[in-house]
Amino acid sequence: MRKIQVILLFSVAALIFAGCSLRTTRSGILMIKGSETMKPLITELAAEFMRKNPGVSIYVDGGSSSEGIRELIEGEADICMASRPLEAKEVRALAEKTGMLGISTIIAKDEVFFYVNGSNRVSNLSFTQLKDILSGRITNWKEVGGPDLRITLYLRPSNSGTMAYVRKFVLDNQNYGSNAIIKPTNDEIIEGVAGDEGAIGFTGIQYGAESRISLLSVDKIFPSGFSPGSEGYPVTRYLHLYTISEPTGIHKDLITWIISPEGQKIVRELGYIPLWLKE
Template sequence: MKNLIASLAAVLLLVLPVAAHAGTVTVKGSDTMVILGQRWAEELMKKNPSIKLQVTGGGSGVGLSALINGTTDIAMSSRPMKDSEGEKLRTRFNTTGTEISVAKDGVTFYVNESNPVDALTMDQLKGIYLGDITNWKQVGGPDAPIVVYSRENSSGTYVFVKDNLLNGDDYTSTAQTLPGTAAVVNAVAKEKHGIGYGGAAYAKGVKELKLKKGNEALAPSAENIKSGKYPLSRDLYFYLRNKPTGDAKAFIDFALSPEGQALVTKVGYFPVK
């Protein structure tokens, strides 16, 4: 009898998280995207009060894990789904999932507003984040140690930078990991020798570095990101287990509508349409 009760309790634990959100479309994942996702949800629920949406962050990896575990309807991700994640989704739900690009972004490196450095090459940024460059004077700045800030490893932005800037190598062990882009920006704003990274929409109270490419110094501007000229341009994604239907489809349709894409610009990112 005790074993039966324990088994029933385990089943209930698995069912309750989903049942608790009955009638509500859950959207979870990327901290880069959470403000945008919340704005979309707020505006759509104003227009259609019968639709209930719950948008939370936690990181792209957390959102994709929730999608695989069946505890969210939509995962927000600032990086493409990994092959290993797609395999887990296929094993559990016999589906490869649905990927929808909903906005564009350029991963931006921030420094303190007092820092005289305005632009760095990709190799210089790589050297800083690998720990090979440790003093600002090595890249034309003051004689001061570089204080490196990074996102935690569940972050899609962390993975994007590791793959696209560090070529898969590990971050320097001296990097201080912080739980969200807002925390990175706040730290850099307070630390005059700091450097951090995140989505373009968060760069408030800090200076955005331009990326040197040949004779150009490219800012993470709308023009450079839309064209892909900015070296760290990327898409922002929604992932679902299957093709969207019902209220989930209404939410995605709104995000991709002219009104939804106008909100992308207002928040500080760049439209896909």
């Protein structure tokens, strides 16, 4: 049996050349799969990296964090996008398949947006109210100062990283309410909420710009991606890129560039939260 190599990575390490752009002469193909939340970000970063490195081809495919992790383990992806940490069972599967425990590089932060139909007058929920709505304990908007209207919860499938994150950190690992309608993509969540007066849904930061829905503040704090300068929004998470082992070659070139000042500037421009870059 191969010895499992334990590799620890401090994601935001001194990989960055201050004020410099990373340029390479490498060529090759990368397949990046996973988180639907991260897909818009990684697609734009990959396009810019390919523009700077014409010999490199990068293919980005969304779906869910769970799917991306499975595809990384099975060798169907070179890099996995995940909006959550690996679960213990995934680490075991990776170790059994590859003899490695995987490497996580944190590349950005993301705020989970909660929103309602544009006709709903509710604009703020306390964290406790949000938890009670998502778990099904509160079932009518009048219970939180809204109209006498049944609440309909729009969710992604259970393999979604955003679903898993909210279930763990908002619901304390309790189940979502039975009043849920499952939609396979974030775009369909948006469409569902926009067309249902009693709806509530949530997605990552990049899916919150839609005029037919209204963004909720939580504990009277709006996400900083919506309200620049806002601090303390309670539903914030890190976004990860996973590789099986310590990245080398174009894997390393891409990831190093993403967490460089140049890459983090794009992170900020796209509405995500850079790790350290300031205005």
